[in-house]
Amino acid sequence: MRLRSPLTRGLARVLATAAASGALITALAAAPATATTAAAPHGGDGPGRYRGVVTAIGGLWLHDRPGRDSRRIGFAQQGQIVSIYCQYPGGPVNGNRLWYLLGDRTWAWGSARYIRLLGPTPRWC
Template identity: 40%
Template sequence: MKQHYKIATVVVAGITGTGSLGVSIAQAAPVQAPAVHGPAVPAGGPDFYAKGKVISHSRLAIRAKPTRNSTRYGWLLPGEIVDIKCWARGQSVQGNRRWYRLGISTPEWVAGKYIKIVKGKVEHC
């Protein structure tokens, strides 16, 4: 009968975290998180893209393609700051053929004539 008692004590000791050394789980060395290398903000974060300011006097159309005839998705307001992903040549707007692709997942474009780059450098698409 004493044999069963000893086995039960060992099983209970293992379940509660005390092993043969008598060290509980709480007393064991803490597990450290893996080291993180690289920037704290992942790619595509708030500071990843260049910033542009809308310099038009009225709202600026957001287009599906770098043309004035393409589908309009919405508007930007004067003074608004936007993420700029890249630029491409498109339809001329008052002599300016540069269009900026907004830094979002879908291809949306605004006429470069009405955007002033205020931070970063914009690469060609």
Template identity: 45%
Template sequence: MSIAIRLGTGVAAAVLVATAAVPAAAQSSAPDEGNPPVYKGRVTAKSGLLLRDAPTRGAKVVRSEPYGAIVPIFCKTSGDSVGGNSYWYLLTDGTWAWGSAKYIANIGAVPRWC
């Protein structure tokens, strides 16, 4: 095996180890790197928004967000209709809870489908 091949193999192994050692939170979430983009929304429900463990009105409430809160959104899906809006957003701030899109105003791009 030539020195160039051994050196190239060593460099490739070092890059793999360094990449694996970087925590997921520290890596970029740019769509061109294979990671989904981060979407944001603002809670518009005056009394706050109940977040649930499934995209249905009858699902268990896991927590709530106050009026005006900025929430990170992972994706959207269809579910129970709330005030004529059947879209629900999966929030990604640690609890992975669902909120009705009726009460979350998009900031920037509309979230992708789940």
């Protein structure tokens, strides 16, 4: 017969709580990578907090990393309004090194050279 002291039961409870908390924190930390594509209202904390309009004549290729040498994964039409999640310095495009991580339908990078902001400047990634 195995006896468990109140100290042992308390320690087991603390460890279980810590493990559950750690799993929750890990899930929350991964949220941007697995976020849904629904945009939050302007001013919220979701992908729709910042917005811009594509100014590139003929449209803008969207990339999987912030640089023109990365893989093209999407396209945005000239005049299209896009949701911006954050900004990040990347490969230069006509002298502009700033790229925006777009959170519309898929997470993709667009050059800030061809996206005019509609409102506040996005936070840094």
